[in-house]
Amino acid sequence: MELKGIEDILGLCIEDIRSERSTLADCLERYPLARQELEPLLKIALNIQEPPPVAPSDAFRVKARVQLMEHIHAQKEKGK
Amino acid sequence: MRRAKNTEIPAGVDVLVEGAMGGDADSFGRLYDTYVSRVYRHIYYRVGSIEDAEDLTQQVFLRAWQAIGRYRKTSSPFVAWLLRIGHNLVIDAYRSKKDKAYLDFEMAASDSHSSPERVAEMEFDQQQLRRAILQLPSDQQQVILMNFIEGFSNAETASALGKSEGAIRVIQHRALKKMRHMLQEEKSWN
Numbered sequence: 636m637e638l639k640g641i642e643d644i645l646g647l648c649i650e651d652i653r654s655e656r657s658t659l660a661d662c663l664e665r666y667p668l669a670r671q672e673l674e675p676l677l678k679i680a681l682n683i684q685e686p687p688p689v690a691p692s693d694a695f696r697v698k699a700r701v702q703l704m705e706h707i708h709a710q711k712e713k714g715k
Numbered sequence: 716m717r718r719a720k721n722t723e724i725p726a727g728v729d730v731l732v733e734g735a736m737g738g739d740a741d742s743f744g745r746l747y748d749t750y751v752s753r754v755y756r757h758i759y760y761r762v763g764s765i766e767d768a769e770d771l772t773q774q775v776f777l778r779a780w781q782a783i784g785r786y787r788k789t790s791s792p793f794v795a796w797l798l799r800i801g802h803n804l805v806i807d808a809y810r811s812k813k814d815k816a817y818l819d820f821e822m823a824a825s826d827s828h829s830s831p832e833r834v835a836e837m838e839f840d841q842q843q844l845r846r847a848i849l850q851l852p853s854d855q856q857q858v859i860l861m862n863f864i865e866g867f868s869n870a871e872t873a874s875a876l877g878k879s880e881g882a883i884r885v886i887q888h889r890a891l892k893k894m895r896h897m898l899q900e901e902k903s904w905n
Contacts (some may be wrong), residue, residue: 640853644870645891649862676891679898682839683848683863691755691769699773700747707740707780 645670649680725749732793735783739744743783747776750794757798760864761849763820771808775801795867795875802857818846839898846901847894855890858883 644666651657659677663670691699728749733744748892759768786796796863810818848859861872862883869887873880 641885642881642888645887645888646782646880649887650869665783675895676888679839679844679894680863680889681861683844684841685864685866686760689756690752691772695753695764695769699751699769699776702773703745703776703780704740706777707743710780711738711740 641669641672643674644678648673648677652677652681725779729788732786732788735758735780736786743780746793748795751776753794753795754801757807757865760845761817761860762808763817767808767817771801771804774804778804789874791867791871793866793874795861795871797873798861798865799857800855802853802860806853808851843898843901844894846895850897851890851893855886855893858886859890859894862887 637652648657648659648662648666651662652659657665659674659681662677666673728746731742731746731749735746751772755768755772758771759765762771763769775797779797782800786793847863848856848864851859857876858872861867861875862869867875869880869883873883876883878886
């Protein structure tokens with residue numbers, strides 16, 4: 636891939652770090668001219684964590700499913 | 716940073732999607748069972764209210780059923796299509812809200828990466844980052860959420876949004892720059 640600009644370098648570094656092919660330090664070393672802009676942006680990207688594993692209540696899941704199925708069947712009946 | 720685990724496709728989903736596209740309610744019901752928690756969690760992160768998250772999650776599946784005939788299989792997983800519907804519904808919900816209380820919702824931290832080493836290298840807390848993400852323009856917010864919160868690759872996000880990978884990289888760069896600006900501003904206020 637021909638790198639065109641900071642967007643590509645940033646994208647490449649993020650993908651490499653996510654897949655553990657590189658570290659932040661490796662990326663900064665690889666692109667010294669982009670370091671000044673790259674470093675703070677990569678740090679932000681690396682700090683974004685997945686949200687806590689919240690789950691819908693069982694009551695909601697069941698109720699919403701029943702309503703969804705009622706809606707689908709009603710729509711099908713209408714279409715007959 | 717996210718791992719690829721979230722993008723794994725549960726076995727049999729392709730068959731269920733095909734069934735649902737053919738009008739099979741049972742297949743769609745099973746897709747609901749597979750993805751309701753994932754969709755709920757994504758929406759809850761954004762709206763910070765159980766009531767709103769439940770309402771919007773229900774709407775996602777109703778809209779998805781109505782639109783399933785227009786669904787086209789791409790290289791992105793089916794759940795990305797559901798999350799895209801969710802994104803549009805959340806944006807509409809934001810517009811109708813007069814206040815921005817959802818920005819200040821205190822979300823408990825995930826403990827998945829909370830080793831002492833990991834905590835030490837964290838420069839921003841998750842509340843700050845969430846607030847910054849949710850104040851991004853819609854297209855930037857969507858790319859950041861799909862790439863970092865949902866763990867999709869650039870290629871999957873590009874496919875789900877009907878854009879090129881290059882366009883996604885440009886949006887991602889703009890988004891992170893904007894977040895940097897917002898985080899710096901917040902720091903200077905404190």
